Every structure is written in C-alpha cells, then in structure tokens.
Amino acid sequence: MEAVKKKPDAKDAMAAEEEADSNRSISGPSSSGTMSAKPGYFRIYKKGQGYWTRMGTVAAIALIGLWMGNFLFDQLDSWFQSPSMSPFLSAHGLQEPRGATLAVAVFTVAYCWLMFHLLNRPSNADFLIATDSEMKRVNWTSQKDLIGSTRVVIFFMLVVALFLFLADLFFHTIFYELGVLKEKPPFFH
Numbered sequence: 001m002e003a004v005k006k007k008p009d010a011k012d013a014m015a016a017e018e019e020a021d022s023n024r025s026i027s028g029p030s031s032s033g034t035m036s037a038k039p040g041y042f043r044i045y046k047k048g049q050g051y052w053t054r055m056g057t058v059a060a061i062a063l064i065g066l067w068m069g070n071f072l073f074d075q076l077d078s079w080f081q082s083p084s085m086s087p088f089l090s091a092h093g094l095q096e097p098r099g100a101t102l103a104v105a106v107f108t109v110a111y112c113w114l115m116f117h118l119l120n121r122p123s124n125a126d127f128l129i130a131t132d133s134e135m136k137r138v139n140w141t142s143q144k145d146l147i148g149s150t151r152v153v154i155f156f157m158l159v160v161a162l163f164l165f166l167a168d169l170f171f172h173t174i175f176y177e178l179g180v181l182k183e184k185p186p187f188f189h
Contacts, residue, residue, distance in 0.1 A: 043120075044120060045120050045121075045122055045125040046125055046126075046129060049129045049132070050125070050128045050129035050130075050131065050132035050133070051132070052132060053128045053129070053131050053132035053135070054119070054125075054128050054132075057119065057128060058115075058119070061115050061119075065108065065111050065112075065115070068107070068111070069104050069107060069108055069111075072100075072103065072104055072107055073100050073101070073103075073104045076100040076103050076104070169185060169186070169187075172185040172186075173185045
C-alpha cells in the first residue's frame with residue numbers, strides 16, 4: 001500500500017500558529033534564539049480574528065457605557081447638590097460638578113477595565129470569532145429579492161388588517177343588534 005500524505009486542516013495550522021505565538025516574548029529572542037512566553041496583561045487574545053464582530057461589540061459596549069455615564073452624572077450631580085452632601089463635598093474640594101465628574105471618571109475606568117477583561121476571556125473571544133466566521137458564510141439575499149419579499153409582507157399585512165377591521169365591524173353590528181353593545185357601530189350613525 002502507498003502512504004497518503006495528509007494535508008493539515010485549518011484548525012491544526014491555527015493551533016501550530018498559536019503555539020508559535022506563545023513561544024515568543026514581547027522583549028525579543030532569548031540567548032538560545034527562541035522567544036520566551038511572557039504575555040502581558042493587556043495582550044489581546046487571538047488578535048486579528050473576528051475583527052468586525054469584536055469592533056461591533058466594542059461599539060455597543062461603548063454606547064452603553066456612555067449612556068450609563070450620562071445617567072450616573074445626572075443622578076450624582078443632583079444628589080451631590082442636596083443639603084446633606086454639600087458640606088462634605090465642599091470640605092474635600094469637590095464642589096457641585098467636580099464630585100459627579102470624578103465619580104463618572106472612576107466609573108469609566110472601572111467599566112473599561114471590566115469590559116476589556118470580559119471581552120478578552122478566551123471563551124468570550126472564541127464566541128465572537130466563531131460568530132464572525134459564521135456571518136461570513138451567510139448567503140445574503142439580493143436587493144431584488146429583498147424588495148419583492150418586503151412587498152409581499154406589506155400586502156399581506158394590509159389584507160389581514162382589512163379582514164380584522166371587517167370582522168370587528170361585523171361582530172360589533174351583531175352585538176349591537178342583540179343588545180349587548182349600546183353604542184352603534186361606526187359608519188351606521
């Protein structure tokens with residue numbers, strides 16, 4: 001029998017590349033010519049993979065963070081202006097807007113650190129990478145098909161709305177004639 005050479009699949013190639021990456025250091029090669037594995041804390045897990053999904057997630061998280069910061073600023077500013085908090089803040093040099101601004105800055109730093117930590121966890125990053133690769137496999141509909149489907153949906157919505165209107169009018173008339181409803185049906189005044 002003849003030996004058949006097996007071509008490595010993409011997963012094996014990625015695993016070999018990750019292993020090679022883990023053998024490198026930020027500081028450069030060691031005396032033996034190989035890189036030592038000393039990744040830093042702010043290293044991005046599988047950098048370059050799932051780029052657009054990660055960027056979309058970061059944009060959504062940033063938007064939520066902005067809304068939360070704005071809400072926090074509004075609430076804390078009004079709370080810090082209360083008679084019970086004003087003397088405390090004045091004693092520490094945190095008059096009206098400074099206290100709320102400092103609290104929002106501390107929140108922002110903590111929020112950014114937490115979100116970076118959560119997004120960079122291997123399980124979460126792998127999920128985003130897998131989502132990005134699945135989105136690349138989607139067969140998106142053409143503009144012509146999309147417009148045709150939209151027309152069909154709008155047409156049937158109008159047909160169903162008309163049917164429900166006529167059914168409501170029919171039952172309203174019947175219940176009025178039976179004496180259950182005291183108000184005349186519309187269009188019959």
